[in-house]
Amino acid sequence: MALDFLESRDADGDGSASDDAPAPFLRDASAAARSSDAIMAGIRSAGPLTTFLPRPDRRGPGLVGLAAAAALLIALSSLVTFGVMRSGATVEVRFVLVAPDARSVWLAADFNQWSPDGYEMHRTSDGPWEITVPLRKDKSYSYNFIIDGERWIADPGAPSRVDDGFGGASSSLSL
Amino acid sequence: MARFKSIRFRSVLLAASITLAVASPVSAQGGGQGGGSSGGGRPASSEPTETGERAQPPGSPSGADGSALGWGTVPSSAGDPENRFSAWLDSSMEGSRLASVRERLRTLAGPALRAGVPLDAFVSRVREAVAKGAPPVLVAEAIESDAAAWIWLAGILADGTWPPENAATDLYLAVATAFRNGLDTGAVSGLVSWARVSGSRTGKAVAALATASAISSEFGASGAGDVARIVAASRLKIGRYDDVAALAARAAASGIGADRFDSALAATLGAGGSLADLERALFR
Structure with missing residues (x-):
């Protein structure tokens, strides 16, 4: 239900959509037929329809570009995997941490008021800890992982890491 | 034949879009349940409410009315x-x-x-x-x-023209992070001036500050002079800003200094270029 609430808002969250219903469109049938004829005549005189169709782009990316893109993708994939399913103003974000010796891992972030016991991550069958959180797009977030309830760490795979001012570091994530 | 290919390609795209649009809410409601969830499953939405208060995270010890002492009061x-x-x-x-x-x-x-x-x-x-x-x-x-x-x-910000009140907290927090990580007043005021004139969304400025903070942290206090404004004014979507930080981290690991990174950024993203252009400028 919370997601429905989020989806109903625009990216700025100001809920600027209008509630005004459009006025009914009433029109005389014979006038409609006349204007339809006029429009179709205009289209026929404009020439073949293919003029307006987009042509396939036959340019291909260079091998170097493809390799660079692949390398960048691989470098980033270890940190946060974005959910494939995107909906309106929110994105499903999967946070992943490889911590084989941890007994528990929690996610604390500005989006959960830094609560250390809000989001418990789950160990997947193949080892990493993970949790999926719906977050609003067009924003940036700060987060940490908490290992065994006491050790706060920044995401070791995240490229954006900042000094938190309290003797540690946080990771940031932009969506 | 070319026309047929084009139409077919567009149809496939349209079908995929419709499928995603239909599937998204279903996925969002069920997402995160997999993977052997041992407690909690998918978190409830964590976004701020209209009043600026934040939704109660599951497992929070504080009461829903915020009256108890604890997280979420x-x-x-x-x-x-x-x-x-x-x-x-x-x-x-x-x-x-x-x-x-x-x-x-x-x-x-x-x-x-x-x-x-x-x-x-x-x-x-x-x-x-x-x-x-x-x-x-x-x-x-x-x-x-x-x-x-x-x-x-x-x-x-005293003239009150920017940012909107409901986004101000994010901006204030991002600016404090930026100063803490080495950005100076010139970098922040340059970004604010640009955002005010361009009517930019606050989210863009905030995310650009977060990126610039990470880059400055990567290169040391001298880095990221004009990074925030350049990133915010670029044609990158916010979701790609972390890629800029990733390139900065890679550049720093390769021995590239802050000055060279800044000039490459200005010559590529600052001139309407892409992330690939920036990568080429740094590592060719």
């Missing part, structure tokens, strides 16, 4: 910000843990709150500090430094 919306902050410090678990510096926090917050700094910025930083178990004296020092940055920011 929200300052009252009645009264002036100074009194609300003071009352929150007196009644919350966070304030209780910082009892030894509570008066200092009250004193340093007063001028900032009177200058227009959002109360939520203070509350967010105090919550983060207490959650992380930072020593009270360190918390007071850090928030004192944040407050100085915020008073400066309130001064340059």
